[in-house]
Amino acid sequence: MIRWGLLLLGLSQVGRVDLFLIALCISLLQALPLSQGGQKGLFGIGLGLVFLFPELTYYFGLWAYGGYPFHPLICLFSVLPALFYADPTFLWGCIWLAFGWQLGKLEQNYLQDHTRLKHQRDDFVEKERFLAEQNARLEAEKQYEIEIARLQERNRIARDLHDSIGHVLSSSLLQVGALQAVNQDQRLEPLLQTLSQTLDRGMHSARQSLHDLEDASWDFDSELQRCIHQFQFCPLTLHQQIDHPFSTWQGKHVIAIINEALHNVTRHSKATRVQLTLSEQPGFYQLIIADNGPVGKIKSGGMGLANMQERVQLLKGHWNLDTQNGFKIHISWPKEEKIHEDHDRG
Structure with missing residues (x-):
């Protein structure tokens, strides 16, 4: 907008369309993303044309505006043609020169301030996003610790x-x-028998209630996160997709299997990463523990693998070892209702 204003101002003073077109071409070239040397070269071309057409002095303001920010003393050479011709436009050339250079300086300062404020805004947004993520992570850790403390x-x-x-x-x-063993009074025998049966029922009921309370205080997700936090041998990636949580007794076996598998990675593997996948299928659950460590000779009688296999059998599941591209344990077991159905049929 400023460029067009200076261009029309020069046209009003000179009135020649050919000179207007020359000034317009130089100004448009100055608007291109040229280097400082290129800007100086364009200004030099305009300066040379002024020797031929002193009226172009009125476009000094336009070229000084477009040629900013190279040193303003260079612009002073543009008045030499007017001095050479002793033309009265010399004064106007000086005025347009100072005016255009000042406008260019103001615009450059504005662009610099705008760029600096934009960078500051971007930095603020980035820091705000980072702080929000940190707060969310800290809140999640806090809730996790509270849940662990409550369950404990x-x-x-x-x-x-x-x-x-x-x-x-x-x-x-x-x-x-x-x-009952020392009683000699037959009248007390039914009372003692009833008391014994009542205490026996009470003990079984209390035991069942305490087992239920203990099961309620055990949380699979918390135990799984504890396993992951304790595993520091190498990076571990968890992929979990469980829509219907399994029972406590199944969960305890699964956690024991995961603990044993991670313990084997720490003791026997040279892996640099471990991937743990736990998913739910329509009729069964699936657990895959894979690492990228080199596979040597597998000891079939090892206690670790034997313990895991025993727990898989308790779950009425199946397991498979894969030694292609690392070591992978693939375990699947039926859902609890399926186990109960098979048990009832048996």
Whole structure:
């Protein structure tokens, strides 16, 4: 907009269309992303044309504006043609020169400030995004620690109740049994028998309730994250897609298998990465533990593999070892309702 204003201002002073077109061509070339040397060259061409057409002095402001930011003293040479011809346009040339150079300086300062503010804004947005991610991560870790503490406290209460109530009920049953052994009064025998049966039912009920409380205090996801956090041998990637969580007893076997597999990686493997995949299919679950370590001779009688295989059998599942491109353990087992169906049919 400023460039066109200076161009029309020169045209109003000179009135020649041919000189207007010359000034327009130089100005358009100056608008291209040229180097500083290229800008100086264009200004030199304009300066040479002024020797031929002193009226072009009125376009000094336009060229000084387009030729900024090279040193303003160079622009002063552009008044030499006007001095050479002793033309009265010399004063106007100086005015347009100073005016155009000042406009160019103001625009350059504005662009620099705009670029600096844009960079500051981008830095602020990036820092804000980074802080939001950090806060989300810290909040997730905090919630994880709270959940772990809650489950541990519930587990501790279950153990304490099991020890105290179980001891009291067991002692009571022993004492009733002792009374039945030494009792000589037949009238007390039914009462002692009823008391013994009541205490026995109470102990079984308390034991079942404590087992339920202990199961409720065990969380598969928390235990899985604990396994991952404790594994520091090499980077581990987890891919988990479970829509219907399996039961506590299945989860405990799965965690034991994962622990054993990661322990084997630490002891026997030279892997640089481990991938853990846990997925759910329509009728079964699937666990894949793979590492990229070199595979040597597999000891079939190793305790680690034997323990994992035993737990897979308890889950009524199947497993397979793959030694192509690393070491991979592929395990699948039916869902709990399927196990119950097979058990009922048997």
